[in-house]
Amino acid sequence: MRTGSGSGAEPPRGAPVISLFRDDEGGFTTVGVAVALVLSLSLVFASAGAAWVTGRSSEVQRVADACAMAGENAVAAFSTVTQVLDACVLSMGLAGIVVLGAGLVVSCVPGLSVAGAQMTQAGGKILDARRTFARSAADGVERLEATLPLLIVANSASCVAANSTGETSYVGCALPFPAESRSDFSPLDKDVDDERLSQLSGEMGEVSDEVEEAQSRVDEALERGWRADCGSTPYCLRERAASLAGLSSAQNPNYPSPDGWTFGAALLRARRYYAARLSSAVVGGSDAEEITDSACRKAFYEYALEQVNAGIYQELGDGTVVVDLPSLPRNASQTRSTELYTDSRWPCTTEDGVRTLHSSTLCPGATGAASGTASVAEVDSGAVARCDECRMDVGDLGKVASASTSIANGFEHHWRIIVEASEDYERARADEAAAQRRLKDLADEGEDAFEQALEQLGVTRPTLCPPGAWGCVAVVARGSSRSVPSELTASFLSEAKLPEGAAVSASVLAPDSSTEDNNVLASFFDALAASDSAVGGALDGVMELWGGLLVGYGSAYGSVADAGGEFLDGLDGVLGGTVGAWLKGRLKQVMEGLGFEPVDLRLRKPVLVNTQDVLDQSGLDQLSSVRELVAALPDSGSATDFARSVGYWLEDEVGGERFTVAELPIPGTELTIPLTIDLSALRDAS
Ligand SMILES: [Zn+2]
Incomplete structure (x- = not known):
């Protein structure tokens, strides 16, 4: 908050403790007591004059000095109240936004x-509380x-009256400059x-639910693939590769869990398996059936190796994977x-003038002249004849895979499960990305x-320039010996030559450098936080966050980043490498880059100054003004009548001995602290 008051010399010490916070029943709440103890240090609206005057003084100048200080003291109290309220409003707003930001992070x-x-809802509630409080504070202030x-x-005036004794009476009071706010x-x-923040949190929550759903499909498919491969x-698949192809464990690694396993591992295993099977495959046998079986196996291994070699497993930078594991045929129809069906790889002979296809030249039925090669498709189409001995056709080819696919001890049985899982996996990864x-x-x-x-x-803070911000000028005269006004009409009369028994004095507010690390806000917040009943049910960490922001009001740019960053860091355990972790980092940078103007939190105390200083600032000529x-x-007559007669508009807008300047709702609770x-002492005095 910007303050319109000037600065001056070191202020006097020892302001009296008068103001108190009370609950509706006239007693003190736990919080109220603590708050009262703290704020009463600075809220010194009433009977301040006694502090500035030690004993009864017969000197009118000393009474005028005390009078000026008593007037300005009310301004000091008002300034502190306003600053505390502004700090509450600002810090509640910041706390609300930071909690909303945390809601976004967690929603991701x-x-x-x-x-x-x-969490987003909690942030909204803090802002609601701030809204209610700000409205009440603005009105109260x-x-x-x-x-x-x-x-x-x-x-x-009450200070002046306090200095009057039976013999000597004083009249006068302090007048604030400027006169009006x-x-x-x-x-x-x-x-x-x-609204947009809350809305975004909702949208993020929906999308992160989709991410979660896709992730669980990813995990499930990966687990299914791993189980068929190693588990x-x-x-x-691994066990079969070792038993059937004799692959060494270096060639055929084991993955004890899905972590670290990929479909690429299964693909690599399949390549090695089929390469080993193919290299050890020999066509032969004691009869035509055995020869056909061995020839079909070799053809199948050759085909499968070619297929798995063309298979793809690739992880892309955008989070997706390209998985293309070949599906191997598991019956004649798929073949x-x-x-395998159309490859022209089978030897043909001419038997009785008919071109006949064999599984191998070793076939006992291959007796005629060689006649090139043909495909099993040509047997189906009738272009070549099926050999009666080896009976080679698509059915035999299909049998190779069907046997090992349909039972658990076949390599292809496990491969098929892996291929199906890989397809689900690729889709789920794409959805997730x-x-x-x-x-x-x-x-x-x-x-x-x-x-x-x-x-x-943060853009606009309230500007504080209340009546008296430039200072108070006290005018006091000793009742019994006041000189007649005519003396004042002398041409060269100076302030020093005011009639005997009359005196003027002025005071302004000066920052008290001993209160640079102002703990009013810290104590104020401690008082709030110390009351368990007040904060019970509040979100974990929210009160600490608010406290950090409230106490850091004096240097808002640093404290927002510190308190807000700390709050967001508290979420770390759940973020992992998510978008939430990324967003958290971004929000912290935003807070660090925030350019809040720091607030001078030093308490202000009245100090005496030359009357001219105050009048100059008001654009008034000192001599004539003082004379008038x-x-x-x-x-x-009363001081208020006097003030009105010289043009001051005095009104009572608070209307009572106790004025509730604002209602402070405690976020996360139903509690409101008035x-x-x-102001009772003042009411008595006026
Ligand atoms: Zn044959």
Whole structure:
């Protein structure tokens, strides 16, 4: 908050403790007590004058000095109240946005969409609380400020009266400059638009649910593939490759779990298996059937090796995989759709003038002249004849695979399961990657919305320039010996030559450098947080977050990054390598880049200055003004009548001895703490 008050010398010490926070029953709540203890240190609206005057003074100048300080003290109290309220509003807004940001981060994590939605809701509730509080604070502060001239006059007049004794009486009071408020509290209840953030959290939750669903399909397919390759007992692809092809464990590695296993591992194994089978395959046998079986096996291994060699397993940078594992035919019908059917690889002879196909030249039926090669498809079409001895046709080819595919001790049985799983896996990975891309786009949007919301909060802070911000001028005269106004009409009268028994004094607010690390806010927050009943049910970490932001109000740019970053770091356990982790990093950068203006949190204390300093700032000529003021002092009557007679508009907008300046809702609870200022001493004085 910008303050309109000037600065000056070291202020005097020892402000009295007057104001208190009370609950509706007139007692003190736990929180109220603590808050009261803290805020009462700085809320010194009433009877301040006694602090500045040690004992009764017969010197009118000393009474005038005390009077000026008493007036300005009301301004100091008002400034502190306003600053505390602004700090609450700002920090609640920041806390709300940070929690909303955390909601976005968590919503991006597959499986946590519900938790993300809850966190987003909590962020929204904090902003709702801020909205209610800001509205009440803006209204309260404006009413209190409107009453401030009256408080200044009453407070200072009560100080003057306190110095009157039976013999000697004083009249006078302090007058604030400027006379009217030049503050702007409208930024206090400027709303933050969190709708887009909440909406994004919902959309992210939906997409992260899709990611989760795709991931579970990915996991399931991978597990299924791994089980067929390495995990099932007593047979699996690895075990079969070792038993049937005698592959060494270096050639045929085992993966004890799906972690680290890929469909590429199964593909590599299949290549080695078929290469080994092919290299050891020999066509031969004691009869035509055996010869045909061995010839068909060799043809099948040759075909399978060619197929698996052309197979693909590739992981792409965008999170998708290309898996193309060949499906091997497992019966005659499927064989018809492969090259095994159409390859012209089978030897033919001419038997009785008919071109006849054999499984091998070793076939006992191959007695005629060689007649090139043909495919088994040509047997089906009738272009070549089937040999009666070896009976080679597509049916024999189909039998090779069908035997080993349909039973668990066949290599192809496990391969088929792996191929099917790989197809599901490829689809699921594509779905997952697509959902992740959409999630990333939403997270990008979330980062923008987060930044905008924070900027909405920080761009404009209230401007504080209440009546008395430039200072208070006290005009005091000793009742019994006040000189007649005519003396004041002398041409060259100076302030030093005011009539005997009259005096002026001025005070302004000066920052108290001993309060540089102002702990009013820290203590204020500690008081709130110390009450278990107040924060019970609040989200974990939210109160700490709010506290960090509240206490860091004086250096908002640092504290937002610190407190907000710490809060987001608390989510680390669940993020892994998700889009959420990425978004968290982005949000932290946004907070670090945030340019909040730091706030001077030093408490302000009244100090005496030359009257001219105050009048100059108000554009008033010192001499004539002082003369007019002293001349206007009534012999009797109230100070408020005097102030009104010299043009001050005094009104009571607070209307009671205790004024609730704002209602502070505690986020996450139903609790509302009324922040009440006790003005009774002033009412008595005026
Ligand atoms: Zn034959």
